[in-house]
Amino acid sequence: MAARDSFIAVAAHELRNPMTPMVGQIELLLSGVKAGRYTPQQIEQRLERIQSLMLHYIKRSATLLDVSRITSGNLKLAPASCDLILVVKEVIETYAEATRHAGVSIKLDLPSSLSGTWDQLALEQIIDNLMSNAIKYGEGGPIEVGVIDLGNTICLRIRDQGPGISLDDRARIFDRFERAVGVDSRHSGFGVGLWLVRQLTEAMGGTISVETGLGVGSVFSVVLPRHGTATPT
Ligand SMILES: Nc1ncnc2c1ncn2[C@@H]1O[C@H](COP(=O)(O)OP(=O)(O)OP(=O)(O)O)[C@@H](O)[C@H]1O
Ligand SMILES: [Mg+2]
Known part of the structure; x- marks a missing residue:
């Protein structure tokens, strides 16, 4: 039970944590674009960074789902x-x-x-x-x-x-x-x-x-x- 409680705490932390830098990156990009501060290449780099953070986030959520599927015996493989x-x-x-x-x-x-x-x-x-x-x-x-x-x-x-x-x-x-x-x-x-x-x-x-x-x-x-x-x- 203690392990499960700490898992939930860690999971909540891990899912909330990446949101702050993601919002920060978007705000930075938005204000830079509005002020005409960035070259197209800089915009591309910043979008790639945000994309990478979001992909990572989706993967972390998929991990949690898989853990819950396996734990409840609901994992089905589709080869x-x-x-x-x-x-x-x-x-x-x-x-x-x-x-x-x-x-x-x-x-x-x-x-x-x-x-x-x-x-x-x-x-x-x-x-x-x-x-x-x-x-x-x-x-x-x-x-x-x-x-x-x-x-x-x-x-x-x-x-x-x-x-x-x-x-x-x-x-x-x-x-x-x-x-x-x-x-x-x-x-x-x-x-x-x-x-x-x-x-x-x-x-x-x-x-x-x-x-x-x-x-x-x-x-x-x-x-x-x-x-x-x-x-x-
Ligand atoms: N390549 C590695 N080199 C050294 N230690 C490792 C390596 N891979 C795993 N470990 C050790 O094994 C532990 C368990 O790894 P596991 O991937 O299950 O969990 P984690 O990386 O801590 O968390 P997550 O569930 O987010 O992957 C890690 O916490 C780390 O201590
Ligand atoms: Mg790991």
């Missing part, structure tokens, strides 16, 4: 034919502004395409949460994203050069509401991202693992069957 590489690239593109801003480089090691049968929203949620963690905890170091075609399965790997995760914490971080010891207020979060990734991965018949150690960064690997099955109804 359809799709190209994993396109999905990976689309999710990474949504981080372009944030990574540029933070000076984080992203190295891709992807085949040109990889088709299979997966629930696309679940794939997006999995990649998005692992990317978000790599950026949040990666301390500005380069991030590598790779996809390997293993025939009947595929493997998605996301590597960062952050502080890594201790053995004790490794056992907890895939559980709901768990955050590693030492996570400070610099990094806000619900503590549900990896739980969600594990739930979705397992619902798709896959597995998730992490190779990490203190000071050596982390590699999260998701292995999924090439052709997922629909949730029985």
Whole structure:
């Protein structure tokens, strides 16, 4: 119960927090445009910043919805034919502004395409949460994203050069509401991202693992069957 209460408090905080900078950015843009202060390029940059904040906001709301669906046993997967590489690239593109801003480089090691049968929203949620963690905890170091075609399965790997995760914490971080010891207020979060990734991965018949150690960064690997099955109804 205490965990649920703190989740609601964190969720409320996380959903309200991004609104203030968003309104601030819009006010700034509006007054600048009215005064004829900005070049078209500056307007474009500011609109891109607002767009990125809003996309992030929508993703956070989707995370909360997924958590509530899984918790109430109402998650339904709808696998359809799709190209994993396109999905990976689309999710990474949504981080372009944030990574540029933070000076984080992203190295891709992807085949040109990889088709299979997966629930696309679940794939997006999995990649998005692992990317978000790599950026949040990666301390500005380069991030590598790779996809390997293993025939009947595929493997998605996301590597960062952050502080890594201790053995004790490794056992907890895939559980709901768990955050590693030492996570400070610099990094806000619900503590549900990896739980969600594990739930979705397992619902798709896959597995998730992490190779990490203190000071050596982390590699999260998701292995999924090439052709997922629909949730029985
Ligand atoms: N790449 C990483 N490097 C180091 N620590 C990590 C990494 N990814 C996750 N962690 C640790 O695992 C914890 C759980 O991660 P998880 O994504 O579930 O939650 P979160 O990022 O805190 O919040 P959110 O629910 O908003 O994603 C994090 O709080 C952090 O302590
Ligand atoms: Mg997270």
